[in-house]
Amino acid sequence: MSSIKEVAQRDSCFRAGSTLCPGCMESMALQNIGRVTDNGVKTCFTIGTSCAEVSTLFFPNVVAWGRGESSPDEFGKSFSIIHNVFESAPTCAEAVRDVADALTDCGALKNPIQVFSVSGDGGAIAIGLRALLHTINRRSRITMIVLVNEVFANTGFQYSPAATPFSDTSTTPAVGDVPGNLNPPIDYLHMAIAAGADLVAQVSPAHSRMFQKTIEDSMAVKGTAIVFVPAPCISGWKYVDGKTIDLALDGARAGVYPTFVWKRGEGGKVVDCKREAKDRPSLEEFLAEQRRFVHIVERDRKTGEVRVKPGREHHVEAFRTWVQDNVERLYQLAEIKK
Amino acid sequence: MKPMDLRKTLGESVLEIRGDGKAGGGLVLAFQSLASLALTDPTLNVQEWPFFSSARRGANIRSYVRVSARPIRIACEVTNPTLVLLMDEGAARTVDFAQGVPPGGTFVLNTRHTPEVCAKHYGLSGRVITISGDEIGLKHLRAQIGNVSAYVAMAHAIGGFTPEAVFDTFLSALKKRRIPETVLQRNREALEASLSEVKEGVFDEAKPGTHLVPPFAGYGDLPVGAQTALRLSQDNLTAYYARTGVQLHFEDPEDKCTGCGHCITNCPEGIIHWEPNEKNGLKVTGSDVTEYCKLCAECISVCPENLFSEIPFNVAWKEAEVSS
Numbered sequence: 001m002s003s004i005k006e007v008a009q010r011d012s013c014f015r016a017g018s019t020l021c022p023g024c025m026e027s028m029a030l031q032n033i034g035r036v037t038d039n040g041v042k043t044c045f046t047i048g049t050s051c052a053e054v055s056t057l058f059f060p061n062v063v064a065w066g067r068g069e070s071s072p073d074e075f076g077k078s079f080s081i082i083h084n085v086f087e088s089a090p091t092c093a094e095a096v097r098d099v100a101d102a103l104t105d106c107g108a109l110k111n112p113i114q115v116f117s118v119s120g121d122g123g124a125i126a127i128g129l130r131a132l133l134h135t136i137n138r139r140s141r142i143t144m145i146v147l148v149n150e151v152f153a154n155t156g157f158q159y160s161p162a163a164t165p166f167s168d169t170s171t172t173p174a175v176g177d178v179p180g181n182l183n184p185p186i187d188y189l190h191m192a193i194a195a196g197a198d199l200v201a202q203v204s205p206a207h208s209r210m211f212q213k214t215i216e217d218s219m220a221v222k223g224t225a226i227v228f229v230p231a232p233c234i235s236g237w238k239y240v241d242g243k244t245i246d247l248a249l250d251g252a253r254a255g256v257y258p259t260f261v262w263k264r265g266e267g268g269k270v271v272d273c274k275r276e277a278k279d280r281p282s283l284e285e286f287l288a289e290q291r292r293f294v295h296i297v298e299r300d301r302k303t304g305e306v307r308v309k310p311g312r313e314h315h316v317e318a319f320r321t322w323v324q325d326n327v328e329r330l331y332q333l334a335e336i337k338k
Numbered sequence: 339m340k341p342m343d344l345r346k347t348l349g350e351s352v353l354e355i356r357g358d359g360k361a362g363g364g365l366v367l368a369f370q371s372l373a374s375l376a377l378t379d380p381t382l383n384v385q386e387w388p389f390f391s392s393a394r395r396g397a398n399i400r401s402y403v404r405v406s407a408r409p410i411r412i413a414c415e416v417t418n419p420t421l422v423l424l425m426d427e428g429a430a431r432t433v434d435f436a437q438g439v440p441p442g443g444t445f446v447l448n449t450r451h452t453p454e455v456c457a458k459h460y461g462l463s464g465r466v467i468t469i470s471g472d473e474i475g476l477k478h479l480r481a482q483i484g485n486v487s488a489y490v491a492m493a494h495a496i497g498g499f500t501p502e503a504v505f506d507t508f509l510s511a512l513k514k515r516r517i518p519e520t521v522l523q524r525n526r527e528a529l530e531a532s533l534s535e536v537k538e539g540v541f542d543e544a545k546p547g548t549h550l551v552p553p554f555a556g557y558g559d560l561p562v563g564a565q566t567a568l569r570l571s572q573d574n575l576t577a578y579y580a581r582t583g584v585q586l587h588f589e590d591p592e593d594k595c596t597g598c599g600h601c602i603t604n605c606p607e608g609i610i611h612w613e614p615n616e617k618n619g620l621k622v623t624g625s626d627v628t629e630y631c632k633l634c635a636e637c638i639s640v641c642p643e644n645l646f647s648e649i650p651f652n653v654a655w656k657e658a659e660v661s662s
Contacts, residue, residue, distance in 0.1 A: 004598065004599045005597060005598070005599045005618075005619045005620060007599070007603055008599030008602040008603050008620060009612075009619075009620060012608045015608065016576070016608060016609050016626070016629070016630035017575075017607070017630055018576070018606075019391065019392060019576065020393075021393075021394050021395040021632075022395055022396055022580070022606075022632035022633060022634035022635075023606065023632075023634030023635065024606060024634075028604050028605075028606050028636070031603065031604070031605065031606060031607075031608050032603055032604075034608070035603060051392075054392045055393065154394075168516075173516060174516070175516060205603070205604060208600060208603060212603075234634075235394050235395055241581075241633070241635045242635030242636060242638055242639045244634070244636055245604060245636055245639060294518070301480075
């Protein structure tokens with residue numbers, strides 16, 4: 001396994017110049033993945049419609065344009081990207097893997113390749129859930145990256161099925177007594193395990209070492225690997241500049257999206273998130289960082305103290321219960337062996 | 339050169355308004371409010387639309403309004419506006435906000451500088467109105483957001499609206515966006531404060547042949563980074579997304595960098611410079627701030643030795659002088 005220092009010295013295939021927001025977690029995830037995949041093996045990416053796609057493909061200034069100074073002839077340094085519509089990233093990746101296998105079988109392809117599909121949570125879990133589950137079920141040897149920012153960010157922050165309860169989105173607005181989104185998010189980790197994935201993880205680049213190791217592991221597994229990347233969205237979650245990594249850490253530690261890695265046959269583990277609520281950092285602090293929860297929690301401008309808004313106590317309590325259930329469920333999932 | 343009377347323009351033909359700003363700066367809200375304000379007069383017809391790409395925060399955006407006492411029968415991009423707004427000085431780095439304005443047009447700028455300085459600096463001929471919106475925003479809203487003041491200055495430029503109508507229209511636009519009551523109150527304070535801060539003067543500083551609309555040459559040769567000739571990120575240098583007036587700075591005089599590599603792997607643009615180092619494996623030497631740094635400040639927050647910081651930077655103002 002390579003250390004962060006080693007990974008830092010590699011060439012990322014995603015170059016500067018994307019039109020993603022300043023401080024977008026998706027761009028950090030892409031940079032990390034771009035560096036980890038610079039391991040001497042050709043990489044094929046399929047990217048489904050999401051912020052990460054529409055912000056990186058502007059012709060003729062496409063962001064993914066080459067690794068360092070190397071020429072396209074260098075097979076180990078080379079990579080290709082297939083842009084596709086929302087739900088098709090996993091299925092397209094599967095097709096790439098099948099074609100590569102067929103070419104290897106007939107001797108046309110001498111070197112192995114690694115295949116990644118990248119989609120947003122809207123593309124993977126809302127629009128493309130069926131495609132995602134079927135691809136996992138066929139156990140194709142690909143790695144799926146799902147960037148979960150909990151909203152359809154590029155179209156105006158509409159609700160996605162991964163949205164945290166009580167978050168204010170443009171289609172689940174917090175108006176009057178309605179406290180934003182009332183649906184608990186879809187249990188995508190359990191679903192991926194049940195569908196037959198061989199590696200299921202939820203980890204963000206905030207846990208740098210863990211993230212890079214998970215990506216490396218995901219390339220090594222025999223079947224389908226799926227990595228959900230919690231991606232704080234600076235424009236949709238509405239927080240101040242420079243807080244993306246802090247917020248990703250806070251959310252993971254508070255139990256909203258705990259860091260979780262599971263491998264078929266070995267079981268899994270929840271990392272950096274305690275099972276008991278009393279051992280975890282304050283949930284209100286996490287909520288108060290983001291203006292999408294401003295209707296239930298507020299921060300005193302003078303003292304910096306976080307307090308629940310009057311009349312919203314039961315919502316925060318319900319949120320706390322959901323978080324405890326969420327953490328408990330992941331600890332139980334970690335015990336499943338196969 | 340005699341300044342045009344905007345009220346007369348909208349009575350006789352169409353008053354065309356264009357605004358340049360950065361995404362996330364409130365330009366769209368200011369223009370929507372201006373359109374709503376014009377609609378409070380039942381004799382006026384209004385057309386309003388924003389124009390932006392998929393880039394969200396920090397990218398250049400434009401907004402347009404047409405107001406007329408007669409039915410508006412055109413629906414194309416405004417190329418020769420009579421009233422222009424420059425919401426953010428940083429936006430003028432990539433576009434000429436005064437392009438196509440006829441002599442005698444009105445220029446509204448959200449800036450700390452005086453109308454006279456601005457007229458000379460950008461080479462403007464006509465009525466120049468300035469307002470220090472960012473400072474008013476900082477004082478009343480605790481954020482460097484100048485749209486409240488820019489809107490008031492535009493309403494002042496057109497004239498004929500009562501202060502109450504100006505305030506109430508903006509606040510009702512905010513209410514539609516579900517802004518809490520306390521913030522509405524602070525916005526009202528900012529609106530009221532803006533009214534007395536508007537400065538204006540008439541100048542004739544444009545040199546012949548400047549601010550001309552280039553003739554349409556077809557869509558064949560697109561500028562780099564453009565989807566259509568209308569797209570605004572013409573060179574795709576995303577350093578323009580950074581907040582205006584500050585820049586990232588790296589300083590390591592005591593050789594503190596431990597080479598942990600977190601800033602390198604977590605930089606969204608991958609623009610941290612480093613060199614191999616015997617002791618630590620690698621050593622960070624700086625970053626490419628001129629072309630792609632959007633100033634997301636993540637390196638500032640991840641660096642364990644606090645070697646990154648923000649420093650004041652006023653090149654946006656200087657660059658605009660060169661281009662004009």
